[in-house]
Amino acid sequence: MEDIELQSALNNFENRMLSGSDAATARAALRGLLFRLTGSSLNGSLGDAVGMLAEQPDPSAVAASVILRALAADGLVQDNAANHLARNIVSLVEKGLPGFADFLGLPQKNQTYEKLELLRGAMTWVQGQLAPLRVPYTTLGSMLEARKAILSALAHGRLIEFGGAYHLPEVRDAVVSVYSSLDDVSKIAATLAADVETCERVINDARRLATSYPSFVTVTHLEPWLQRALECLHEFIDSLRGRFTAVIAKDWAGTDLPKRYPLMESGRDLRILVPFSSDGRGAAMDVRIGVASDSQQVLFLNEEIALGSVSPGKFSVALDVHVIDPCPAVSAVLEIQWREVGTSLRQNALFEVRVLAQASGIDWDAYTYADPYSTGPAEGEAFVGRQEQVRTLVARMLRRPMEPSYITGQKRVGKTSLATAAADQARVARSERQAVLALHSLGPDRTRRSTCLTSPTRGTDRRIHRWRVAG
Incomplete structure (x- = not known):
């Protein structure tokens, strides 16, 4: 549905159904939604809205799906012989969801009350198709084993026809994406850290469907499945925890950096490289550095640094500074925060760094030497x-x-x-x-x-x- 107001009306009805509102409140929301679907500015009873829709030659499939959803709620849609509500509901579904009506067997029934009974049970079949999403999977492996059954159920033609109003194609695409990312994680490849991040992002993106389109499909079935997928992902990573330990340590002795910098030259912009190492078998994820210094002579330009993921091995943190006044040394405290693969818990460590200045008055030209190498012939x-x-x-x-x-x-x-x-x-x-x-x-x-x-x-x-x- 592209109409924002129409989607809002459907969300209002579904929220009433999901929250267990009384029948009168839910019925009012349903009536407002159906009248909006008629495209008419008229207002009236629920029966009037269904009657207007049933008279249309090509009524909205959304209206047919919503009325089937309402029929499954006790006391929400009450038959009224005076306004031929039952007959109009049957007509609306047969024209709005013709394939689904044939699948339910409506053409084989002659009496309206028989057809209405079939329609009242339609949601039982729909809920059955979505049931695999609500299975309490215990491991990542069990979730992956259910992949074929779940995707086949969501690809059923009649379910797709019914579920257009509930964004079922988008729900299926989200499930496919989550399964693809879970499969990548299960392979434990060299890109595992990135695979885990991708999987978490895909799951969170899929959860937005429940926020944008709250319904029994997204809230009652998709959201629990996504939550279990996230839990299985983290449990799988926890089982491999020894493989992903990440510890950040300094890669120099003492406090003073081994390399000196021209801190005695006022007005200089410098880049100071502080050597570190990422120890352990896993990558340090979402590495962030905070820089603090009380120096009045040297200004630290990047007080917050984001490095992203750091693979095991040596790396450097670049500190951009501006020398205001000459000084023999400058100190700073670096706070490094990171997390390990598969967990949101962050670790941190503090490192004191002291940068010494180069000796002033050095004639650097005296230390230059001729390059003994040449690209031309030696003669x-x-x-x-x-x-x-x-x-x-x-x-x-x-x-x-x-x-x-x-x-x-x-x-x-x-x-x-x-x-x-x-x-x-x-x-x-x-x-x-x-x-x-x-x-x-x-x-x-x-x-x-x-x-x-x-x-x-x-x-x-x-x-x-x-x-x-x-x-």
């Missing part, structure tokens, strides 16, 4: 080692004829540096060979030989050139 003196590989490559380069060679390897292992070093040494060796070749090509005159080293003859130059090409 000249920057190339160190691998001399045996260099000599092998040089020998191949100078061989006549020169043999083809290649260097392979992964990226950034120094292939280009090795090739460059080998080529440089081959170039030096070739120059030395050229000088020796030039000396042997000249005469015995030492003065001329010296001159030819700097300015060789044309013939000698050709011989050196031929050697270069060959080499």
